[in-house]
Amino acid sequence: MSRVYLDHNATTPLRPEARDAMIAAMDVVGNPSSVHAEGRAAKALVERAREQVAAAFGAEGADVIFTSGATEAAALACAGRGLHGAAVEHDAVKAWIEPDLPVDAQGRVTVKSPGQSVLQKANSETGVIQDLPEGLEVSDMTQAFGKLPVAFNWSGCRMALSAAHKLGGPKGVGALIVKRGTDLEAQIRGGGQEMGRRSGTENVIGIAGFGAAAKAAVEDIATGTWDRIAEFRKILENIIAAGSNETIFVGKDSARLPNTSCFITPGWKGETQVMAMDLAGFAISAGSACSSGKVRSSVVLQAMGFSGADAGCAVRVSLGPETTRNDVTRFAESWLKHLNRHRARAA
Ligand SMILES: Cc1ncc(COP(=O)(O)O)c(C=O)c1O
Secondary structure (H helix, E strand, O other): OOOEEOEOOOOOOOOHHHHHHHHHHHOOOOOOOOOOHHHHHHHHHHHHHHHHHHHHHOOOHHHEEEEOOHHHHHHHHHOOOOOEEEOOOOHHHHOOOEEEEOEOOOOOEOOOOHHHEEOOOEOOOOOEEOOOOOOEEEEEOOOOEOOEOOOHHHHOEEEEEEEHHHOOOOOOOEEEEEOOOOOOOOOOOOOOOHHHOOOOOOOHHHHHHHHHHHHHHHHHHHOOHHHHHHHHHHHHHHHHHHHOOOOEEOOOOOOEOOOEEEEEOOOOOHHHHHHHHHHOOEEOEEOEEEEOOEEEEOHHHHHOOOOHHHHOOEEEEEOOOOOOHHHHHHHHHHHHHHHHHHHHHHO
16 A cells, blocks of 8 residues: 655655756856856746745735745744744744744644734644734744645734745745845855845746746646545544543644644653554654654644643654545544554553
């Protein structure tokens, strides 16, 4: 039986449109900063992608700064601003902020001073979606972009982060979307590319892939792909809930991304579940981060009020545009079988 990949929030497979655009870009020899025909051809690829990413974001090409990913976009947006945020932010953002904003049990964050704050649009672990207050300084839209119709112009925020590989583009390329007139201090300085805001010869191949993926992702949203995925997520959660009344679905009373289900089964460690499911042919992730061989329970779940022990028993299942009903039913049934084995061992 073929493997089933249910870890799309970590990264999602390359879209065919992105692959084609990247293969074509590989044979464009020029440097986008060169004035000759070869250089102009490379520049044209970058500018087409800029328009595609901007259009997908409901922004203008001039608002897009290409970076090496959401992590670099976070540094560009946040460094030196003394911003506030919540503990549920991704580490790429949390590295730059004071994580002192309150989070409720459903993962919702209260922002008191939007002009001095960062707020993610959607959480990668739980899928919980935030309403963005008007005048917000920065929003991390990395998980929302490509799954929700995200329009930067009416989002009310000054800057937004994104990464291509979360929507079917390549890894290692992303963008900061910036409202015109925002003061921005370049973090990477040199040749003055990206209007002086991010130096270094552009990742032309990656950027071409990002543009094509963004365009295709918007078409997916328009044709109802994620409504279908939300149905599959409901099927998955119903099967699990029917066989395991102790399982807690995190953030279930909040608006969530259509593809994400995070659930805690007290007493059964997330890491153990991930390994058991991996052997059974399913890729999911634990609600914990592993650094230098040491597993720590999810800070996001603890910020929502779960104990460290319960947070350590969380797993995240994240579906993608290609996920089928059969994938989710097979997963849920296999997961219940392993839960029963765990119960038998624990008895
Ligand atoms: C919400 C969020 N922000 C930022 C990032 C960082 O993205 P990258 O590692 O591609 O820079 C991720 C990736 O996991 C994410 O999910």
